[in-house]
Amino acid sequence: MDEVTMLAQAIPDVPPPSAETVARARARLAARQAPARRPRTRWGWTAGAAVATTVVVMTVVMLVSNLVGVSEPAPPPAASPAFEQAPRVYKGLDRLAGARMSQSATKVSLRFRPTSKKITVVIFCQMPGSIFFSTEGGSGAGGMCGPDGALSMLADKAYEPGWLGRDHKITFWVFPPDAPVARGRSSCPPKGACERKYDLSSAKTADRLAAKLGKRLGAWSVAAYDVPAAPTVSSAD
Known part of the structure; x- marks a missing residue:
């Protein structure tokens, strides 16, 4: 499962990020973890790739969340005019x-x-x-x-x-x-x-x-x- 598919499942209401955004997040993660990547076995490489993919997804989720922002709460409905409803x-x-x-x-x-x-x-x-x-x-x-x-x-x-x-x-x-x-x-x-x-x-x-x-x-x-x-x-x- 790639990063974009995992993103679509994690935040279904937000459009998936562009390939460029995913690439930048993957490159930033690779730069941070480059010294620690020394897989010895096929299983170790697969597990490391899965972890790296999850981290990339989380990084992109954070980027998308920062772009989307938190929606403001809806304002309360205006009170009816007095001639429609006498005030309390x-x-x-x-x-x-x-x-x-x-x-x-x-x-x-x-x-x-x-x-x-x-x-x-x-x-x-x-x-x-x-x-x-x-x-x-x-x-x-x-x-x-x-x-x-x-x-x-x-x-x-x-x-x-x-x-x-x-x-x-x-x-x-x-x-x-x-x-x-x-x-x-x-x-x-x-x-x-x-x-x-x-x-x-x-x-x-x-x-x-x-x-x-x-x-x-x-x-x-x-x-x-x-x-x-x-x-x-x-x-x-």
């Missing part, structure tokens, strides 16, 4: 629950149980200037959102008695920036111009607007954040 941590608060939608003019409900008055609900929208509306029971709150996130004021109810320590279900809608939404009385000129716009003050109105628009471009996500949960300490009996 937001301003030092842990995510309690999250949901996401791949299109706008859609709605989703978020269920969570707050544990502190620091509870925060954040909406992340792919399209800056998107319009959101959130409601729970008879309360509603809206605003504009973008990739950096916007807060739903419904979380401010944590300061009201009885809001903490129980389960909540808040429903959210997100609409594209150009959706026909009335933004307060000042945005509606006289002569009934606002009749063609939607006043987002109830879940029923938000559903009607979503049905009129149909699903539009613009991914978005929403998440509830609260203080990190305290570690559980158990005592041994």
Whole structure:
């Protein structure tokens, strides 16, 4: 078995070295071992040749390894944008629950149980200037959102008695920036111009607007954040 065949078995993923590279390695080895080569028998010559061949292969392997080098580890995958997946941590608060939608003019409900008055609900929208509306029971709150996130004021109810320590279900809608939404009385000129716009003050109105628009471009996500949960300490009996 020659050096090139042994090399192919030793490092199958690397192309075999050229004849010139093998010749240089063999000549370098011969120069180092020239004084010690004095075979007396056929068996001794065969064993010496086998050893020399192995050493040549190892030398060439080292040369090829130095040329090929060690591959760099693959970089970790980039984190998904917040509008595709709400981050696990937001301003030092842990995510309690999250949901996401791949299109706008859609709605989703978020269920969570707050544990502190620091509870925060954040909406992340792919399209800056998107319009959101959130409601729970008879309360509603809206605003504009973008990739950096916007807060739903419904979380401010944590300061009201009885809001903490129980389960909540808040429903959210997100609409594209150009959706026909009335933004307060000042945005509606006289002569009934606002009749063609939607006043987002109830879940029923938000559903009607979503049905009129149909699903539009613009991914978005929403998440509830609260203080990190305290570690559980158990005592041994």
